Amino acid sequence: MAAPAVKAARGWPVLALGVRNRLLRFPGLTQVRGSRYGPEYKDPQVDKEYYRKPLAELTEEEKYEWELRKTQHIKAAPASKTSSVFEDPVISKFTNMIMKGGNKVLARSLMAQTLEAVKRKQFEKYHAASAEERASIERNPYTIFHQALKNCEPVIGLVPILRGGHFYQVPVPLADRRRRFLAMKWMITECREKKHRRVLMPEKLSHELLEAFHNQGPVIKKKHDMHKMAEANRALAHYRWW
Amino acid sequence: AMLTRTSRLVSGARRARHGEQHEGLHYNIPLQDMRTLFPHSLPPRFSMQVKTFSEACLMVRKPALELLHYLKNTNFAHPAVRYVLYGEKGTGKTLSLCHVIHFCAKQDWLILHVPDAHLWVKSCRSLLPSTYNKQRLDQPAEASIWLKNFKTTNERFLSQIKVQEKYVWNKRESTEKGSPLGEVVEQGIMRVKNATDAVGVVLRELKGQSSLGGFRLLVAVDGVNALWGKTTLKREDKSLVAPEELALVHNLRKMVKNDWHGGTIVLTLSQTGSLFKPRKAYLPQELLGKEGFDALDPFIPILVSNYSPKEFESCIQYYLENSWLQHEKAHTEEGKKELLFLSNANPGQLERLCAHL
Numbered sequence: 001m002a003a004p005a006v007k008a009a010r011g012w013p014v015l016a017l018g019v020r021n022r023l024l025r026f027p028g029l030t031q032v033r034g035s036r037y038g039p040e041y042k043d044p045q046v047d048k049e050y051y052r053k054p055l056a057e058l059t060e061e062e063k064y065e066w067e068l069r070k071t072q073h074i075k076a077a078p079a080s081k082t083s084s085v086f087e088d089p090v091i092s093k094f095t096n097m098i099m100k101g102g103n104k105v106l107a108r109s110l111m112a113q114t115l116e117a118v119k120r121k122q123f124e125k126y127h128a129a130s131a132e133e134r135a136s137i138e139r140n141p142y143t144i145f146h147q148a149l150k151n152c153e154p155v156i157g158l159v160p161i162l163r164g165g166h167f168y169q170v171p172v173p174l175a176d177r178r179r180r181f182l183a184m185k186w187m188i189t190e191c192r193e194k195k196h197r198r199v200l201m202p203e204k205l206s207h208e209l210l211e212a213f214h215n216q217g218p219v220i221k222k223k224h225d226m227h228k229m230a231e232a233n234r235a236l237a238h239y240r241w242w
Numbered sequence: 243a244m245l246t247r248t249s250r251l252v253s254g255a256r257r258a259r260h261g262e263q264h265e266g267l268h269y270n271i272p273l274q275d276m277r278t279l280f281p282h283s284l285p286p287r288f289s290m291q292v293k294t295f296s297e298a299c300l301m302v303r304k305p306a307l308e309l310l311h312y313l314k315n316t317n318f319a320h321p322a323v324r325y326v327l328y329g330e331k332g333t334g335k336t337l338s339l340c341h342v343i344h345f346c347a348k349q350d351w352l353i354l355h356v357p358d359a360h361l362w363v364k365s366c367r368s369l370l371p372s373t374y375n376k377q378r379l380d381q382p383a384e385a386s387i388w389l390k391n392f393k394t395t396n397e398r399f400l401s402q403i404k405v406q407e408k409y410v411w412n413k414r415e416s417t418e419k420g421s422p423l424g425e426v427v428e429q430g431i432m433r434v435k436n437a438t439d440a441v442g443v444v445l446r447e448l449k450g451q452s453s454l455g456g457f458r459l460l461v462a463v464d465g466v467n468a469l470w471g472k473t474t475l476k477r478e479d480k481s482l483v484a485p486e487e488l489a490l491v492h493n494l495r496k497m498v499k500n501d502w503h504g505g506t507i508v509l510t511l512s513q514t515g516s517l518f519k520p521r522k523a524y525l526p527q528e529l530l531g532k533e534g535f536d537a538l539d540p541f542i543p544i545l546v547s548n549y550s551p552k553e554f555e556s557c558i559q560y561y562l563e564n565s566w567l568q569h570e571k572a573h574t575e576e577g578k579k580e581l582l583f584l585s586n587a588n589p590g591q592l593e594r595l596c597a598h599l
Binding site (some may be wrong): 084085086111112113115116119120123124127139140141142 | 290294296568569574598
C-alpha cells in the first residue's frame with residue numbers, strides 16, 4: 001500500500017485499540033488517507049450463503065475457519081457494501097468516482113438512469129433489427145458497461161521520471177487497478193467536459209459507453225493516443241529501474 | 243412459486259369479459275387504440291415503457307375489476323354515480339383509470355378524459371380575462387390542447403351530437419342551433435382566444451344531452467383534488483387566483499356534480515402533482531379538503547393498494563418474458579425476494595427498480 005498522506009494538524013487523535021499510528025515519529029501530523037486498521041484486522045464476510053450453511057454440513061477446514069474468525073479482529077463493513085445479489089464492485093467504484101461533494105444519492109440515481117438509458121437504446125436497436133442481427137445485439141447494460149471499460153483500459157502507461165534535472169515521460173507497464181482507474185477516469189472526464197450544457201449526464205454517458213463497447217469514440221482514441229506516446233518514447237524505457 | 247400459465251391473456255376477444263379468474267394477468271391494448279384514446283395523456287414512465295416494448299400491456303387488478311362490475315350494472319335512469327380511486331403513490335390509480343376508459347371506449351361510450359387536472363392550476367403562461375364572464379380567467383393554451391385530444395378520442399360523436407342553442411363567439415362568428423358539436427370544437431381549436439368558452443359549451447351540451455340517451459357519457463378526471471385546492475397562478479397585480487376564478491375549473495366542477503344521468507363519473511386523487519399537500523397524504527378527506535369532500539359527497543371510494551403476491555409474481559413474469567430484466571441474478575429466487583423487499587410490492591417502485599436492472 002502507498003504511504004498514507006499526512007496533513008499538519010494540532011492535537012493528538014485518540015487511539016482506539018489495535019489502530020496503529022506510524023506517525024508517532026512525526027508529532028503534529030494527522031493521518032488522512034490510508035487504512036487505520038492494523039495488519040491483524042481481517043475483511044468482513046458479507047456473503048449470505050456463507051452464513052446459511054448449517055453447521056453439520058461444514059468440512060473440517062471450514063469449521064476451523066469459522067472458529068478462527070470468532071477470535072480474530074474484523075474490520076467494520078462500509079455502508080456502501082451490501083449483501084445484495086445485485087451489487088457490483090465495479091459499478092460501486094464508478095458511482096463513487098461520479099460522486100461530487102459526497103452526494104451519493106445523486107451519483108447513484110445518475111448511474112441508474114445511465115444503465116436504463118443504455119438498456120432502452122439497445123432495445124430500440126433490437127426491435128428495429130432483422131432476425132439475424134438480433135442475436136448479436138447485447139441488451140444487458142451490465143455486460144456493456146464492463147466490456148466498455150475493459151476496452152478503454154490502456155495496456156502501457158507513461159510515468160514522469162526525474163533524470164538530470166529534467167522530467168522524462170517513460171513508458172511503464174501498469175498495474176490492474178491503475179488501468180481500471182484510468183479507464184473510469186477518462187470516461188467520466190470526457191463526459192463531463194465534452195458535453196453540451198443542455199445534455200444530461202446519463203444520456204451522454206450512455207452514448208459514450210455504447211461507443212466504447214464497439215471500440216469507437218473519444219475514450220478509445222485517448223487510449224490509443226496513450227499507446228502511441230508510449231511507443232514514441234520507447235528509447236526512454238531504460239530509465240525505468242523496477 | 244412460479245405461475246404455470248403465462249402472464250398474458252391469450253385472446254383479445256375476451257377483453258370485454260374480464261372476470262375474477264383473469265386477475266393478475268396482463269392484457270394487450272392495440273397501439274392504434276392507444277393513439278386514439280390516450281394522445282399525450284399517459285403517465286410519462288408508462289408511455290416510455292410502451293415505446294420500448296412497442297406494445298401496451300395493462301395488468302387486470304381488483305380495483306379495476308370492481309369498477310367494471312359496477313359499470314356493467316349501472317342504471318342509466320339514476321343520477322350519475324361518482325367513483326373515486328384513491329391510494330398511496332405509485333399503486334396504479336391512473337392505469338386503473340386507463341383500463342376503465344379503454345373498456346368504455348370498446349362499449350362505445352363518449353369519453354371525457356382530463357388527463358391531469360393539476361396542469362390546469364399551475365404554471366400557466368397565458369391567463370386572459372374571460373370573454374364570457376368578467377370575474378373569471380381563461381386559459382387558452384390548456385383549453386386548446388384539451389380540445390385537440392377530445393377531438394382525437396371522440397371523432398365519431400362529433401358529427402352525431404347537435405348543439406341545442408346558438409352561440410355567438412364574436413362579431414363575425416357564431417354557431418347556429420342544430421349544427422354538429424364538431425364545429426364548436428373546430429372553433430375552439432382555430433380561435434385560441436375562445437378555446438375556454440368552447441370547452442364550457444362542450445361540457446354543457448354533453449351534460450344536457452346525455453340524459454336524452456343517445457350516447458353514454460364517461461367523465462374521467464385524474465387528479466381531481468386540484469379542482470378544490472389552491473393554485474399557484476397569479477394575476478398581473480400579483481394577487482393569487484382561487485380555483486373558482488378559472489373558467490375551466492368552474493365548468494369541470496359543474497360536470498362532476500351528480501345532477502345529470504345517462505353516464506358515470508370516475509375520478510382519481512393524486513398527491514404527486516398536487517399543491518400544498520403533505521407528501522404522505524392519500525385519503526380523500528386529506529387531499530380534497532372540506533370543500534372538495536362536501537362537493538363530491540356522496541361518492542364510492544375504491545382503494546388501490548400495492549401488488550398482492552400473485553400480482554407481483556405476474557409482473558415479474560411479464561418483465562422476464564419481454565427480457566426487460568437483464569441482470570443474471572434477477573431470474574433467481576433470491577433476486578425476486580430482494581425486489582419484493584426493495585419495492586414493498588409497490589408497482590411504481592418496482593418499475594423504477596427493474597428499469598436499471
